[in-house]
Amino acid sequence: MSASSASLQPPADAVKPVRHPDAPAPGELLGAHYEHCFGCGPGQPHGLHLEARAGEGVTLTAEFTVQPAHQGAPGLAHGGVLATALDETLGSLNWLLRTIAVTGRLETDYVRPVPVGTTLHLAAEVTAVAGRKIYSSAVGRLGGPEGPVAVRADALFVEVKVDHFVDHGRPEEIRAAMSDPDQVRRARAFEVNP
Secondary structure, rough: OOOOOHHHHHOHHHHOOOOOOOOOOOEOOOOOOOOOOOOEEEEEOOOOOOOEEEOOOOEEEEEEEHHHEEEEEOOEEOHHHEEEEEHHHHHHHHHHHOOOEEEEEEEEEOOOOOOOOOOEEEEEEEEEOOOOEEEEEEEEEEOOOOEEEEEEEEEEEEEOOOHHHHOOOOOHHHHHHOOOOHHHHHOOOOOOOO
């Protein structure tokens, strides 16, 4: 995808990723991993409301429409918002591995401006796994899956235990997420991001 730093190059002993047998089926909407996530949560009024769908293998597609609240320069998406969209998309890949992982490194290339009102179409894949390290890449296109490239990223995610979130998260949100009676929602609340 992009020319990434050495820290984002899988080591020689990395293996090809394997989709978990219980992963969502290709074409299935993954849904929000957490109600209040800025990237995908419906409970965030100014969030991205990014929607991701499982693809074949360890791939997915996602999209979000840039709203006025997401702009940096007049009429254009803020670069940090675009990085967030890439991070959310790449992090969602871990659901296909059924692995809890956090972003270790994210390198983003900005290729062209993304205007407010534009729908950004993202495609992502896990490229390799080495121990607890998960290597992935994504590309975002304007106007459709075959549109011009606007952004791309390479990332390294690191597998963690749920204790990572419990130890570092704000206690009231942790308690609320842990007390959710829906086991899948409870597990997914802790699936991505530091």
